[in-house]
Amino acid sequence: MTFPIATSPTSSGQTSTTPSGGFVVETSGLHVHFGRVRAIDDLSMRVAGGTICGILGRNGAGKSTLLSTIAAFRRPTSGRIEVDGDAPFENARLMSEICLVRESGDFEKGTTVGQVLELGEALRPRWDAGFAERLVERFALPRRMKAGKLSRGQRAALAVTVGLASRAPLTMLDEPHLGMDAPSRYAFYEELLADYAEHPRTILLSTHHIEEVASILEDVVIIHRGRVLMHRSAEDLRSEGVELTGPAEAVDAVTEGLRTLSERHLGRTKSVVVFEPFDGDRARRATEAGIDVGPIPLQDLFVHLTSDTNDATSNNGDTSDETRS
Amino acid sequence: MFDDRTPIYRQIADEIRHQILTGGLAAGDQVMSTTQYSTFHRINPATVAKAFQQLVDEDLLEKRRGIGMFVSEGAADRLRTRRRAAFVDDVVGPMMAEARRLGIATDDVLDAIRAVASTTAAAHTVTAGDQP
Amino acid sequence: MTDETMTEVVHQTFDPAGRPVGPPPLSTTAAITTIGHIGWLGWVWLTVAVLYGVAMIPISIFGDLDGNSPWQDAVGGWQQWLFYGAGITTVPTFAKMLITNGVTRAQVSRSSIIAMVILGVLGGIFVAGGLAVEGLIYDVNDWSRELRGGSTAPGFATIVGIGADSVLVLCAYFVAGWLSVAGFYRLGWVVGALFVPVAMVPAAFSELVLRVDVGTRIDVLDGVAPDLPSAVWSLSTVAVIAVATLGATWMTSEIELDN
Numbered sequence: 181m182t183f184p185i186a187t188s189p190t191s192s193g194q195t196s197t198t199p200s201g202g203f204v205v206e207t208s209g210l211h212v213h214f215g216r217v218r219a220i221d222d223l224s225m226r227v228a229g230g231t232i233c234g235i236l237g238r239n240g241a242g243k244s245t246l247l248s249t250i251a252a253f254r255r256p257t258s259g260r261i262e263v264d265g266d267a268p269f270e271n272a273r274l275m276s277e278i279c280l281v282r283e284s285g286d287f288e289k290g291t292t293v294g295q296v297l298e299l300g301e302a303l304r305p306r307w308d309a310g311f312a313e314r315l316v317e318r319f320a321l322p323r324r325m326k327a328g329k330l331s332r333g334q335r336a337a338l339a340v341t342v343g344l345a346s347r348a349p350l351t352m353l354d355e356p357h358l359g360m361d362a363p364s365r366y367a368f369y370e371e372l373l374a375d376y377a378e379h380p381r382t383i384l385l386s387t388h389h390i391e392e393v394a395s396i397l398e399d400v401v402i403i404h405r406g407r408v409l410m411h412r413s414a415e416d417l418r419s420e421g422v423e424l425t426g427p428a429e430a431v432d433a434v435t436e437g438l439r440t441l442s443e444r445h446l447g448r449t450k451s452v453v454v455f456e457p458f459d460g461d462r463a464r465r466a467t468e469a470g471i472d473v474g475p476i477p478l479q480d481l482f483v484h485l486t487s488d489t490n491d492a493t494s495n496n497g498d499t500s501d502e503t504r505s
Numbered sequence: 506m507f508d509d510r511t512p513i514y515r516q517i518a519d520e521i522r523h524q525i526l527t528g529g530l531a532a533g534d535q536v537m538s539t540t541q542y543s544t545f546h547r548i549n550p551a552t553v554a555k556a557f558q559q560l561v562d563e564d565l566l567e568k569r570r571g572i573g574m575f576v577s578e579g580a581a582d583r584l585r586t587r588r589r590a591a592f593v594d595d596v597v598g599p600m601m602a603e604a605r606r607l608g609i610a611t612d613d614v615l616d617a618i619r620a621v622a623s624t625t626a627a628a629h630t631v632t633a634g635d636q637p
Numbered sequence: 638m639t640d641e642t643m644t645e646v647v648h649q650t651f652d653p654a655g656r657p658v659g660p661p662p663l664s665t666t667a668a669i670t671t672i673g674h675i676g677w678l679g680w681v682w683l684t685v686a687v688l689y690g691v692a693m694i695p696i697s698i699f700g701d702l703d704g705n706s707p708w709q710d711a712v713g714g715w716q717q718w719l720f721y722g723a724g725i726t727t728v729p730t731f732a733k734m735l736i737t738n739g740v741t742r743a744q745v746s747r748s749s750i751i752a753m754v755i756l757g758v759l760g761g762i763f764v765a766g767g768l769a770v771e772g773l774i775y776d777v778n779d780w781s782r783e784l785r786g787g788s789t790a791p792g793f794a795t796i797v798g799i800g801a802d803s804v805l806v807l808c809a810y811f812v813a814g815w816l817s818v819a820g821f822y823r824l825g826w827v828v829g830a831l832f833v834p835v836a837m838v839p840a841a842f843s844e845l846v847l848r849v850d851v852g853t854r855i856d857v858l859d860g861v862a863p864d865l866p867s868a869v870w871s872l873s874t875v876a877v878i879a880v881a882t883l884g885a886t887w888m889t890s891e892i893e894l895d896n
Contacts, residue, residue: 232549253736254893270890276660276739286737286894288730302665303738305658348739369547377540377550395513398551415512415552475511 201380202230203264203277203350205250210259212245212406219245221406222259227382232372232396234414235386237403238486243386244282246403247352250384251280263350276305279348281339283355289328293321293338297345304346311375312345318367332359340368344375352384357393369396391479394418404486421481422458425451426471434466441484453484513548517556525565525580526588532581536566536574663751666744670731670752674723678756681719682763685711689767697778706784708771712764713785716803717810721840723756724814727885728822732892746886749815753882757808765800772796798867802847805874809843812881819888839881846870 205227212220219242227233237243249256252268252275261267268274287296293316301307316323319337321330330338336359343353357365373396376383387393390400400417402410412420421441424431428450441453453476458466466473476484524530536542539557543550557574560566565580577583604614689711696702727749735745768791775782784791791799816836821829847870 231551248894255891270741270743272660272741272744275736275741278739280737286733288734291734299669299734299738302669303661303735303740305660366547370544373547373550374540374544377543395546395548395552398549414549415514415555418512 201349202382203274204229204262205350205382205384206260206262207246207250208260210246210249210261211257212242212249212254213257218406220249220256223403223407225401225408225411227384227399227401229382230380231398232376232383232385233399233401234390234393234397235384235401235403236388236390236482237386238388241403241486242406243388243403244354245406247280247354247384247386248282250350251275251278251352253280276303277348278350278352279304279343279346280352280354281343281356283336283339283358287327287335287338290326292324292326293330294323296327296338296342300342300346304348306347306349308345308347311347312341315341315344315371318371319364333361333364336360337364337368344371347375347379348381350382350384352386354386355388356385357387357389365392369393372396389479390482391477394478402482402485409485417481418478419475420457421453421455421476421478421484423451423453423474423476424458424466424471425449425474426466426469430466430469430471434462434469434471441481442487453481455481455485514552514556514559517542517546517548517553518559521556521560522565522584525576526584528581530576532576532578534576535572536576538573660744661740663744663747666735666740666748667751669735670727670745670748671755673731674726674752674756675759678719678723682759686763686767693774697774702775702778702780704781704783706768706771706782708767709784712767716760716764717806717840720756720760720807720810721814721817724753724811724816725818727815728818728889728892732889733894736892736894742890742892743886746889749889750882750886753808753811753815757804757811760807761800761802761804764803765796768796768799769793801871805871805878806840806843806847808878809839809874809881812878812885813837813840815885816881816888819885819892822892823888839877842877843874847874 206225208224210220210223211218221242223242223246235243235246245254248254250261250263250268252270255269261269263274263278266274268278291299297309297312297316300312301309315337319334319341321334321338321341325334327335327338336356340353340356340360343351343356357368360368372383385393385397394400394414397414400410400412400414401408410417424435426449428445428448431450431452435452435454438454438456441455443453444451458473463473521530521536530536536557537545539550539553542548542553546553557566561568561574564577564583566574567577568574601611601614604611689708693707696707727745731749732742732745735748736742740748772782772791782791813836816839817833820832820836823829824832847867
């Protein structure tokens with residue numbers, strides 16, 4: 181069965197309008213506090229169903245807390261989470277259909293790889309045992325080895341195996357690739373995309389290494405100090421940040437009124453990172469004024485956006501508490 | 506293979522255009538499916554779909570329902586015509602602007618073009634066909 | 638997303654094999670908790686039984702055990718602490734394992750209660766069965782047997798009674814362990830530690846009113862408590878266990894997993 185609507189021309193502004201195949205995730209005014217620490221501090225977002233969405237943030241930004249709260253591992257301090265229209269905490273239907281795997285693995289040390297997979301098969305409604313088997317072979321996981329004896333990379337590969345084989349309509353992977361070596365990571369991306377194509381679902385992938393995963397993402401949510409700093413399609417994010425380099429006065433004239441993320445000076449030359457669509461008339465004026473307009477790498481953009489000295493985009497500045505994730 | 510500065514869908518579209526232009530993809534050829542493309546290059550399928558859609562809008566690809574994407578009849582010609590039309594704006598204009606900045610006379614530029622043309626014509630007969 | 642990739646609607650209610658898609662049934666999760674506990678408890682039971690059997694062979698050939706009960710010594714005094722330990726694993730092991738696999742806390746608790754009852758009954762059968770088998774050995778050797786606690790030549794009814802009491806004592810310890818650990822999760826380390834004595838109430842109660850140490854009854858209640866039929870004490874223990882189980886379920890219903 182095909183969805184003709186999915187093949188109709190998409191509008192120019194790319195938003196996530198995938199028609200089906202995965203839970204919508206929505207939070208509003210979400211707070212998760214640990215004592216006086218506000219790990220999640222008034223976070224509102226909406227992830228469309230059936231998208232692969234990156235949750236980006238620095239260490240301690242609140243990524244892990246957000247994901248574990250969505251997965252009903254904990255209850256929100258206040259605010260609302262809705263997955264497929266309902267609050268997930270203690271909701272039997274949703275909890276069995278939401279799968280969060282974390283880099284730490286969450287595996288009982290004494291259980292073997294095989295037993296971990298048996299648990300998934302017994303408990304996950306859409307588990308695909310054949311797929312799990314293939315992944316175990318691809319990642320060369322020793323079936324009889326106990327989870328406590330696995331290397332960091334093997335544990336991450338096992339977590340990824342569980343996450344993918346669950347086929348949960350909401351699958352969340354919390355920094356799964358951190359401990360994996362490059363070939364395993366590539367294998368993970370390939371398997372993820374191939375299986376996603378066959379079984380569309382909502383996938384949230386948290387990371388602070390944007391570069392490598394950027395291309396597999398459709399949407400990106402950047403979290404900073406427990407809040408959403410930015411929610412964009414990955415492609416928009418790629419084209420929105422530009423670096424302008426040229427004579428200081430000319431650069432100032434062109435960037436007046438625009439949102440700038442950083443400034444550097446070298447003699448009379450000034451270099452400014454602008455975070456706004458920069459094309460057409462603006463780009464022409466800049467070029468004519470002898471300014472070099474260049475794109476900036478996503479990782480740089482991420483660093484600029486989440487640097488603590490950058491108040492242009494950070495919220496209120498009232499959350500001086502250290503957050504943990 | 507993709508740089509991280511340009512929207513990927515544009516890079517994908519450029520790559521396919523390049524293949525059509527160089528004959529790597531002939532009219533009627535089937536291009537990789539969204540899924541194949543996505544998995545092979547490790548790119549989100551929505552991104553691939555966006556690139557394909559752009560090429561469909563440009564009459565370079567056509568969709569045959571239930572089968573896949575195919576290179577349209579006359580795609581290479583259309584592409585070449587459009588590129589020729591844009592050649593002055595895209596290539597000659599910037600070149601002349603640079604020449605003016607450097608103080609190179611137009612006649613000298615023309616001489617340089619003729620010199621380059623004669624050498625690349627010779628080279629082209631050797632390397633033609635190597636390109637995919 | 639486009640064309641041929643959209644081949645399936647995820648919200649279907651049947652999987653490709655035609656089975657309904659939904660949360661795992663209680664039987665599945667209860668089997669996981671029960672088998673998980675038996676995985677190690679069973680080995681302890683087996684080891685004790687084998688050691689007992691191995692010891693009894695030479696003794697019954699060459700020795701004379703007239704007057705006491707080695708089985709009573711073998712299984713008394715320690716078994717309830719295994720159940721306390723099993724109760725403790727309810728949250729850090731089983732709740733974590735099941736919740737991370739998408740099972741609700743409520744179902745974790747129900748599964749743990751089923752495991753507790755099944756394990757308790759198995760423990761009671763282990764105790765009573767051993768006494769019964771030992772009775773046969775004594776009959777064959779024509780020894781007389783006297784249990785600590787004063788029961789001489791225990792008959793079928795006594796052995797069943799001891800087994801039933803064991804079931805309750807073991808369940809009481811299990812729920813005490815469960816309550817103890819749930820206290821740490823719900824109340825933090827300091828208050829949780831202060832809560833442990835409260836959590837031990839079911840265990841202490843069962844020890845006071847039932848035949849602990851497999852057949853011996855503490856005399857504490859003599860003269861203090863009214864002289865009631867043992868069935869009353871058994872039923873009141875059941876009630877205490879039930880209340881404690883409700884409390885443990887309630888505390889488990891808000892368990893949060895660490896980041």
